[in-house]
Amino acid sequence: MNHHAGSAFLGPGEWVTVLLIVGAVAAYLLAVRRLRRREVCWPALRTSAWVAGWASVGVALVGPIADRAHDDFVAHMAAHVLLGMLGPLLLVLAAPVTLALRLLPVPTARRLARALASPPFAVPTNPFVAGVLDIGGLWVLYRTGLYAATHTEPALHVLVHAHVLAAGYLFTFAVLGGPDPAPHRVSPPWRAGALVPAIAAHNILAKVIYADPPDGVPVEQARAGAELMYYVGAPVEIALLVLVCRPWLLPRTRARDSARSVPEADSLPH
Amino acid sequence: MDSQARRPTQHGRNIVAGILLGLGTVAFLDEAVFHQLLHWHHFYDKSTSDAGLVSDGLFHAFSWFATVAALMLVFGLARDGTFRVSAFAAGWLTGAGFFQLYDGLFQHKVLGLHQIRYDVNLTPYDLVWNIVAALLLAAGIALWVVTARRARRSDVHP
Numbered sequence: 001m002n003h004h005a006g007s008a009f010l011g012p013g014e015w016v017t018v019l020l021i022v023g024a025v026a027a028y029l030l031a032v033r034r035l036r037r038r039e040v041c042w043p044a045l046r047t048s049a050w051v052a053g054w055a056s057v058g059v060a061l062v063g064p065i066a067d068r069a070h071d072d073f074v075a076h077m078a079a080h081v082l083l084g085m086l087g088p089l090l091l092v093l094a095a096p097v098t099l100a101l102r103l104l105p106v107p108t109a110r111r112l113a114r115a116l117a118s119p120p121f122a123v124p125t126n127p128f129v130a131g132v133l134d135i136g137g138l139w140v141l142y143r144t145g146l147y148a149a150t151h152t153e154p155a156l157h158v159l160v161h162a163h164v165l166a167a168g169y170l171f172t173f174a175v176l177g178g179p180d181p182a183p184h185r186v187s188p189p190w191r192a193g194a195l196v197p198a199i200a201a202h203n204i205l206a207k208v209i210y211a212d213p214p215d216g217v218p219v220e221q222a223r224a225g226a227e228l229m230y231y232v233g234a235p236v237e238i239a240l241l242v243l244v245c246r247p248w249l250l251p252r253t254r255a256r257d258s259a260r261s262v263p264e265a266d267s268l269p270h
Numbered sequence: 271m272d273s274q275a276r277r278p279t280q281h282g283r284n285i286v287a288g289i290l291l292g293l294g295t296v297a298f299l300d301e302a303v304f305h306q307l308l309h310w311h312h313f314y315d316k317s318t319s320d321a322g323l324v325s326d327g328l329f330h331a332f333s334w335f336a337t338v339a340a341l342m343l344v345f346g347l348a349r350d351g352t353f354r355v356s357a358f359a360a361g362w363l364t365g366a367g368f369f370q371l372y373d374g375l376f377q378h379k380v381l382g383l384h385q386i387r388y389d390v391n392l393t394p395y396d397l398v399w400n401i402v403a404a405l406l407l408a409a410g411i412a413l414w415v416v417t418a419r420r421a422r423r424s425d426v427h428p
Contacts, residue, residue, distance in 0.1 A: 192339075196331045204327035234334075241338040249342035250349075 013158065014062045021054045021061075028096065031103050040102065046094045046179075053090030056082045057165060070151065073213075073221035077228045083161065084134070085236040088168035097180040113181065122184035127174040127194035134171035135201045137163055142205065148215040171198070176243050188248035195244060199237045206230040280352040281421035285414065287343035288361020292410075293369045294337030295362070297330060300373065325377055333369075357421065360413035367407025374399045 010018065028050045032042050059065055060083035068075035097116070101109045115121065123129055141147050141160060150157040175195050177185035185191075206229040213222030347353035374396065 192335060196335050197328070199334065200324075200327040200331035203330060204323055207323055207327070237331075238334055238338065241335050245335075245338050245342045249339055250346045 050094035056087035073225040077225035084164040084168040095179040117183040130171040130174035131198040134167040284357035285361040288358040289365035290336035291340035292362040292365025297333030357417040363410030370403035
């Protein structure tokens, strides 16, 4: 990537990233506006989550933190928390699939819903599988030569970033089992049972990085980065725990429930 | 907890909430006081075994879950008017005592995870740590037996 061309200029890869992010935000905002024209309400919190989620991803991929992340492991870890943890959480909470289902023509929406409910989709959205893809991927990144290789191979660098974001999204969705339709959702104890070992594996990885830095990372940077991974990751982990436990152990009373929920099935365009 | 029509005392749920928050409290004090404020514990020390690292990782992850779950349970019990301080306290003492003992004996000693403090004679620290843990655990179990008996009586003769 051309990040050494000078901080005032974006390399071609960075332009593509910016365009993709702006495109994703614009598409969502346009969709919400079309819903509103049809007088279908859409929670403003979800829209804010989408914008904040992509902002978080953007800060991780383009700009001063992303630039420093190439030779500063602490900045790299800050980007990791934004790209792989906070960003995905906010994007999942924005319920983009629900938004798409409400706007797409009925036959297309039906086909999408059927695809989501199909048996093969149950595999990656199982929280244990998604946890291995997400946290397992991090172990591969930092415990093999992959991390060092991403600095010399631009394609690998892009691929790793895409994986961290996608796997983070998948794992967050699998553990929360919503707010998008989750036909294969397992029960809350299973989701909590997948989340706790995943948090443990993340924190153990942080300590292993502290004790034994990845290739090419100076000891001081590895230690500061590992502590950042451990402590700054914690609020996101706690937010996930709250979101899993809340509907399970403290279900809303019926009156408040009906006041808050947005109609699901009958809001598809007729 | 037999019939749904007659509201049971929810003794078990109060105990579970207490145990979970007891674990959460011990883990929180460990992190906040001993790691962050006193800097007695170390984030990582070279003698840590792989098993110790895994055990500590699971302990901390589970303790966050326990804290969150306990708070949800307590809110629910309070909302339904079935929160019982004595049963909750029995669970809390049992949970806190058990996990402090687990940390002090199993993690620190058997697995050789980080010690309570460095460059000092450890014996008094270990003694205080584990005796406090054992006292908490004993008090918890005693209170548990008492509150369970009382709950059984009031479930049978409401």
